[in-house]
Amino acid sequence: MKNKLSNAIFTVCCFLSVSTALAVEPISPIQPVKNINLAQVELGKKLFFDPRLSLSGHISCNSCHNLSLGGVDNMQFSIGHNWQKGGINTPTVLNSSMNLAQFWNGRAADLKEQAEAPIVNPIEMASNHVLAIKVLETIPGYVIEFRQVFGSAEITIDRVTSAIAEFEKILITPNSRFDQWLLGDPSAINDYELAGYLTFKTSGCVACHNGPGVGGQSFQRLGIKDVYETDHPAQGKADVTGKVSDINVFKVPLLRNIELTFPYFHDGEVETLEEAVDTMARVQRGVTFTRQENARVVAFLKTLTGEQPSFNIPTLPPSGPDTPLPEPFL
Numbered sequence: 001m002k003n004k005l006s007n008a009i010f011t012v013c014c015f016l017s018v019s020t021a022l023a024v025e026p027i028s029p030i031q032p033v034k035n036i037n038l039a040q041v042e043l044g045k046k047l048f049f050d051p052r053l054s055l056s057g058h059i060s061c062n063s064c065h066n067l068s069l070g071g072v073d074n075m076q077f078s079i080g081h082n083w084q085k086g087g088i089n090t091p092t093v094l095n096s097s098m099n100l101a102q103f104w105n106g107r108a109a110d111l112k113e114q115a116e117a118p119i120v121n122p123i124e125m126a127s128n129h130v131l132a133i134k135v136l137e138t139i140p141g142y143v144i145e146f147r148q149v150f151g152s153a154e155i156t157i158d159r160v161t162s163a164i165a166e167f168e169k170i171l172i173t174p175n176s177r178f179d180q181w182l183l184g185d186p187s188a189i190n191d192y193e194l195a196g197y198l199t200f201k202t203s204g205c206v207a208c209h210n211g212p213g214v215g216g217q218s219f220q221r222l223g224i225k226d227v228y229e230t231d232h233p234a235q236g237k238a239d240v241t242g243k244v245s246d247i248n249v250f251k252v253p254l255l256r257n258i259e260l261t262f263p264y265f266h267d268g269e270v271e272t273l274e275e276a277v278d279t280m281a282r283v284q285r286g287v288t289f290t291r292q293e294n295a296r297v298v299a300f301l302k303t304l305t306g307e308q309p310s311f312n313i314p315t316l317p318p319s320g321p322d323t324p325l326p327e328p329f330l
Contacts, residue, residue: 026206027214029179030095030256030306033170039149044167046145046314047160053132054125056081057326061118061164065093067309070260071171076268081126082329088234089268092261094309095254097169098213104250104266106219107240111165116157129157135324136160141317173257173306181303189303196300199293204285214255214304222248222265225286228279232267259302273298 047053051060064078064086065071071092078086088104096102102114118124119132136142136155147153149163178197180188189197200206209215219237222228228248237246250266264270270279277297281287289297 025182026201026210027178027182028212029182030172030174030176030212032174033097033172036169037149037166040163040166041170042167042314043145043149044163044165045311046142046316047164048167049314050316052135052139052316052319052323052326053119053127054081055127055131055326056125056328058328059125061093061115064090064118064124067093067171070094070257070308071096072261074262076263078124080124081122084123086123088232088266089263091253092257093168094171094173095213095216095256096171098172098211098254099216099251100218101251104234105237105240106251111168112161115161115164115168131324132160133157138320138323139317140320145317171309173308176256176304176306178300178303179306189300192296193299193303196296196298197303199289199297200300203281203287203289205280208252208284209255215252216254218252219249220252220284222250223283226283228265228283230265230267230269232269234266236266255301255304257305257308259305273301277301 048061051057051063053060059080064073064080066073071094072090076089078090080086091104097111100106102108102111103117108114108117116129119127120129133155136146142155143153146155146159150159177188177193181194200209208218208220211217222236235247236250238244238249240246259273262271262273264273264276265279270276274294277294278289281289281294
């Protein structure tokens with residue numbers, strides 16, 4: 001009976017026309033970035049790639065949010081200062097401006113606030129804001145650029161994080177095949193992928209995974225229908241609020257470029273997209289997908305991979321004679 005229903009869904013999908021694409025869908029195309037300060041973007045790009053913001057001089061924002069790897073590092077936990085493992089799986093920086101808050105537990109309200117944290121985290125960049133600013137103040141090229149961008153040569157952590165956040169706003173991935181389908185091109189995805197989207201919708205996944213980011217707009221309890229078993233100590237929003245009601249409540253992750261951003265979930269325990277789909281269907285929706293349904297949903301999710309950010313890697317300004325030397329770990 002299950003297989004017959006699955007086949008029926010697939011058959012219905014085969015007859016969906018372009019009018020479906022033009023109808024109101026829970027997922028919307030990624031729109032071009034608006035109201036961007038291009039001067040801050042260029043400065044923020046340099047700072048994003050500059051390892052001198054770290055104590056060791058080895059770790060930059062791009063170390064964990066690798067823009068060549070979908071904005072992550074494909075590790076369960078990122079490696080930080082002195083080869084320490086991070087405490088939670090690194091979310092992608094791509095399309096992160098579409099999140100209602102930053103970090104799995106939402107402890108940062110926006111990208112600017114988020115950018116402050118890794119610099120001072122002892123298991124990430126392991127520096128502090130005073131030292132990071134001192135480093136930048138002794139690099140003549142940065143002094144000039146901060147003056148050009150902000151109107152004075154003063155370098156503050158507020159200006160640093162503003163520039164990084166402005167750069168991160170342009171890290172969007174538009175024009176995925178699914179976006180092309182949403183915009184009216186019926187040939188952008190095939191019937192098999194379209195069947196996967198219908199399964200994704202009818203199973204209720206779009207209740208949380210919607211909008212242009214296909215997620216990121218709400219907090220939800222992990223394990224609504226079944227227990228999500230993990231040894232990871234993170235308790236979601238409860239780690240911020242202290243409320244029992246917030247235990248295991250996490251920010252819903254973005255599904256854009258999801259095929260690139262493995263491993264999955266806050267604990268990084270799930271290595272494949274196929275397992276992630278089955279796990280979420282079971283623990284969040286109380287649904288058991290057939291192998292065919294799983295494959296179709298995975299095929300649909302892969303249509304969400306968009307155009308990756310493309311730009312010249314910035315040439316960083318050289319250190320000055322008074323720039324504090326890094327303290328590399330051995």
